[in-house]
Amino acid sequence: MGAHGDISGLDCGFERKLAGAIDKRVQRFLVALGLAIFAWSFVVLIHVQSSATATLIPKPHPLPPSLAHWQDATKSGDYFSQVRPTEVGYLVWSQFPVRVYIEESEADSGVTVAQRWVRAVLEAVQEWAVYVPLEVVEQQEKADINILRSAPPLRASPTRNIPRVRSAETRYELYISNTSTTTGVLSHYCTILLSPSQTSQYVKAAARHEIGHALGIWGHSPVASDALYFSQVRNPPSISPRDINTLKRVYEQPTRLGWPLRREQGELREQGDKESRRSWRAWM
Numbered sequence: 001m002g003a004h005g006d007i008s009g010l011d012c013g014f015e016r017k018l019a020g021a022i023d024k025r026v027q028r029f030l031v032a033l034g035l036a037i038f039a040w041s042f043v044v045l046i047h048v049q050s051s052a053t054a055t056l057i058p059k060p061h062p063l064p065p066s067l068a069h070w071q072d073a074t075k076s077g078d079y080f081s082q083v084r085p086t087e088v089g090y091l092v093w094s095q096f097p098v099r100v101y102i103e104e105s106e107a108d109s110g111v112t113v114a115q116r117w118v119r120a121v122l123e124a125v126q127e128w129a130v131y132v133p134l135e136v137v138e139q140q141e142k143a144d145i146n147i148l149r150s151a152p153p154l155r156a157s158p159t160r161n162i163p164r165v166r167s168a169e170t171r172y173e174l175y176i177s178n179t180s181t182t183t184g185v186l187s188h189y190c191t192i193l194l195s196p197s198q199t200s201q202y203v204k205a206a207a208r209h210e211i212g213h214a215l216g217i218w219g220h221s222p223v224a225s226d227a228l229y230f231s232q233v234r235n236p237p238s239i240s241p242r243d244i245n246t247l248k249r250v251y252e253q254p255t256r257l258g259w260p261l262r263r264e265q266g267e268l269r270e271q272g273d274k275e276s277r278r279s280w281r282a283w284m
C-alpha cells in the first residue's frame, strides 16, 4: 500500500512540475490553436453541407411510354400553371410501375360496403393506369401510394379559422431510400385518406381526384369538367384530356426526386432524413 502511495505521489508531483514549466504564452497559444481547429471544422461542415445541396440540381426523368405517346387530338389545353412544385421539385415518379396499396375491408364494418369501397377505388386506379403504369400490391410497406379507408383529419384553412370538413386528402412524405446505390436516392411516398362514409360514385370520384394529386398534379383545375377540379360536383367528371395534358407537362419538369444524393455526407444523410420527416411533408 505504502509503495503504491509513494509512486502515485511521485506521479502527481511530476505532472505539477511539468505544468509549471509551461510558459503562460505557450498556454495561450495552445488555446488559440484549439479554437482555430474548432472553427476550421465548422467551415468544413458548412462546405460539405452546401456542396451537398448544390449537387442536388433538379433534372427531368424520361416519361413513361404511355404518357410520352399521349397526344391530345382535341387540343383542349391544360392547367399546368396551377400546379406547384414542392421543395424538391415536381412530384413525379420515376420508377414504374408505381405500387399502389388499397386498404382491405375490416370484417366489422359491413363487408359489402367495404367491398364496394375497394371496388370503386380499384376502378379509379385502373383509369389512371392507362397513362401511368400502376400496380396494385398486397403489402402496405411495399407501396408508393397508400390508399386508406379513413376520414381525413380536420385541418384549419389558411384563410379561415373554421376547420374544413373534407372527405379525402392526399399527402406526401420524403425519405432517402436505401437502394442498391451507396448514396441513397431522394424518394417520396403518398398517403391518400378516403372517407368510408360516401356512396360508391363519390368514393370513385374522390379516389380519381386524389390519385391525380398522388401522381404529381399538385394543384387544382379551375374547370368543373376536369377530375382535378377543386370542388366536388354533382356529376363527377372522368379523367379529361386536360388532366392528362397537365400530367404530361408535370412529368417533363425537373425534380430532385428519384436522383441519387452525393456520397460525401454519411452523417448529413441521417440529419437530412430526420429533417425531411419534420418539414418535407404536405397535404392537399
Ligand SMILES: [Zn+2]
Pocket (backbone or CB within 6 Å): 209, 213, 220, 230, 284
Ligand atoms: Zn384536391
